[in-house]
Amino acid sequence: MKQEIIQTSIHLFDKKGFTETSLQEIVEELGVTKGTFYYYFKNKQELLTDIHLEFIEFLLSNQRTILNDDSKDSKEKLRSMIYMVIHSIKDRKKSARIFFREMRNLGPDYLEQIVQKRDQFRVNVQAVVEEGIENGEFQTDLDPNMVTRGILGMTNWSYYWFDPEGDVSAEELTSIYLNIILNGINSKD
Known part of the structure; x- marks a missing residue:
């Protein structure tokens, strides 16, 4: 029940x-x-907290699997994380929308545990960015914190407009995002 x-x-x-x-x-x-x-x-706040926890714990669990995959380099880990977020929209679009839209309705006691887990997700993405910088896969002259926030800004808001049954698949959107992140949108001329 x-x-x-x-x-x-x-x-x-x-x-x-x-x-x-x-x-x-x-x-x-x-x-x-x-x-x-x-x-x-106990109340509607506790229910909303459970919805938030279920969503962020799902993401963190999948993210840990990606992070622990030693066969992947930083680019592949980043691609996997972006794909995981985009792909989760198919089955969890409503949960994602609630997670981002309704966080403001959580009281301080409930909000604290959600913010900690959300921040952990960001820290994990940043660790991949930093690892990529250290091993020469990514540019060294960019702030990893700002790069990470840009990546999350792009991917996290896809839940709002992305239609997994539409013209662009989750795999194609992941490739578009990764190409923008890694190469920008400048002409190759």
Whole structure:
């Protein structure tokens, strides 16, 4: 039942927004009582926190797998991370939208653990950028922190507009992003 509450809430929060979705609407959609909701969650904030945690932990778990793959160089790890974020949109678009859009609705106690995990994701991407600089794969004259934030800015907001069933596949979008990141958009002339 807990997962049913989470999935129903993801749908409603995505459609209406967190603040506009009442607890009553969630339980009515499920056909359960508020008591059922309170058995699993203290309040709507805790529910939103669980949605956030589930999404960021999914990303971190996949990111760790990429980081620990010694067969990949820094470019391949970066490509894999970008692809993982883009590809996750197919199955987790609503969760991604809620993660980025509704973080502002988390209270300080709930927000702290989410921000720590989000920051860990950024630090891990930056570690790949720094590793690529150290081993000569990437330019040495750029600030790794700013490069990382640029990469995440591009990839993280794809959830808002990217249609995995559209004209461009996740693989093609990853290649476009990686080409821009590694080569810029200057003419090769």
